[in-house]
Amino acid sequence: MENRRLPWDWxxxxxxxxxxxxxxxxxxxxxxxxxxxxxxxxxxxxxxxTSTYGGTMFDLGPRGRMTFGQFCMxxxxxxxxxxxxxxxxYCLLAWNVVIMDTYRTPLDPLARRxxxxxxxxxxxxxxxxxxxxxxxxxGDAVWIGFDSxxxxxxxxxxxxxxxxxxxxxxxxxxxxxxxxNPARVIRKLEAxxxxxxxxxxx
Amino acid sequence: MTQAEGSHPAxxxxxxxxxxxxxxxxxxxxxxxxxxxxxxxFKRLRSHRNPALVIGxxxxxxxxxxxxxxxxxxxxxxxxxxxxxxxxSELEIxxxxxxVLGWNTYVADSDFHPLEPIARIADTIACxxxxxxxxxxxxxxxxxxxxxxxxxxxxxxCTILKGVRIGAGAFVEPGSLVSxxxxxxxxxxxxxxxxxxxx
Numbered sequence: 001m002e003n004r005r006l007p008w009d010w011x012x013x014x015x016x017x018x019x020x021x022x023x024x025x026x027x028x029x030x031x032x033x034x035x036x037x038x039x040x041x042x043x044x045x046x047x048x049x050t051s052t053y054g055g056t057m058f059d060l061g062p063r064g065r066m067t068f069g070q071f072c073m074x075x076x077x078x079x080x081x082x083x084x085x086x087x088x089x090y091c092l093l094a095w096n097v098v099i100m101d102t103y104r105t106p107l108d109p110l111a112r113r114x115x116x117x118x119x120x121x122x123x124x125x126x127x128x129x130x131x132x133x134x135x136x137x138x139g140d141a142v143w144i145g146f147d148s149x150x151x152x153x154x155x156x157x158x159x160x161x162x163x164x165x166x167x168x169x170x171x172x173x174x175x176x177x178x179x180x181n182p183a184r185v186i187r188k189l190e191a192x193x194x195x196x197x198x199x200x201x202x
Numbered sequence: 203m204t205q206a207e208g209s210h211p212a213x214x215x216x217x218x219x220x221x222x223x224x225x226x227x228x229x230x231x232x233x234x235x236x237x238x239x240x241x242x243x244f245k246r247l248r249s250h251r252n253p254a255l256v257i258g259x260x261x262x263x264x265x266x267x268x269x270x271x272x273x274x275x276x277x278x279x280x281x282x283x284x285x286x287x288x289x290x291s292e293l294e295i296x297x298x299x300x301x302v303l304g305w306n307t308y309v310a311d312s313d314f315h316p317l318e319p320i321a322r323i324a325d326t327i328a329c330x331x332x333x334x335x336x337x338x339x340x341x342x343x344x345x346x347x348x349x350x351x352x353x354x355x356x357x358x359x360c361t362i363l364k365g366v367r368i369g370a371g372a373f374v375e376p377g378s379l380v381s382x383x384x385x386x387x388x389x390x391x392x393x394x395x396x397x398x399x400x401x
Binding site: 024025026048049050051071072073090091092094141143146147159161163164165166175179180181189191192196197198200201202 | 308314315317319320322323324325326327329330331332333336338361363379393394
């Protein structure tokens with residue numbers, strides 16, 4: 001993409017050079033990339049038909065990479081990514097969802113104290129600390145309800161529905177409904193045949 | 203309540219109710235002494251119904267968002283206090299009098315997308331820029347009215363899901379996600395909310 005400015009953008013800013021958008025995707029605003037520190041070839045990769053609206057935030061560290069599949073929709077999800085987050089096709093991510101592959105700070109209190117004291121006087125201030133990352137993978141046709149949190153290392157299978165305000169701290173079997181804090185399986189879904197999935201136009 | 207008891211002198215010749223940040227939209231009916239604050243609270247009022255929002259008298263709606271689908275309808279009684287709540291209606295939300303909704307509490311009468319996988323995949327395609335340009339219809343979504351009866355207290359960060367009826371005088375503890383009916387004067391908590399006692 002030559003012009004890194006979105007024509008409909010309400011925020012006066014440009015897309016970072018590491019953002020790769022399919023020409024038939026829809027990113028509402030460059031504001032979503034305010035915290036994006038990722039590097040080329042890509043940090044955020046958005047496939048065909050996917051749309052990101054509202055307060056969606058891509059909070060990517062320098063080595064963070066995240067991919068969106070086709071025909072996903074998100075409105076106000078926050079992605080905290082220092083290594084890898086993948087979202088499959090046909091996913092719905094509701095508002096205030098947080099998906100993180102890192103806690104950003106060391107778990108050990110003494111190491112955390114050292115990291116907090118070593119805060120570099122950069123402008124704008126960016127917190128840099130070595131902390132464990134565990135990639136998050138979200139399958140196809142996943143629907144995550146509003147205000148839910150997906151913790152580092154979690155794999156969510158195809159077709160999973162995560163109930164509103166859940167906290168997902170362990171892997172989810174495909175075609176289940178999970179809910180609660182921590183999220184538990186509350187129902188199983190019948191897995192539809194891939195051949196019967198609707199096909200998008202074009 | 204009669205006019206003599208209820209009306210404050212400050213309201214005697216003013217409007218029945220007011221929105222602090224502009225003119226009240228025509229689909230909104232505010233009762234006497236009701237005050238609504240927040241600049242964007244009617245931004246998502248897309249309902250075709252008129253009135254789409256009826257608020258009784260002497261209510262205080264602080265920064266409470268009203269978000270509608272095309273057939274949404276919300277009715278609120280008298281003397282309610284909502285702060286930073288979000289009411290999302292695709293069908294009907296009925297709230298009684300003397301109801302308190304805490305900060306960051308969401309009330310929705312719909313799930314907004316189909317539960318059934320095939321219909322949901324079709325919905326993601328219909329909602330995408332490509333589907334919208336092709337004019338694909340969105341599949342039907344299950345809606346069920348929400349009823350919150352008189353004197354209910356709902357704490358901050360609660361979620362009231364579709365089809366729920368909360369009985370009169372019930373107490374919903376902070377952070378609860380209510381997916382089942384609550385009996386009158388019941389006390390519920392948790393995600394999902396369970397009955398833990400009575401008021």
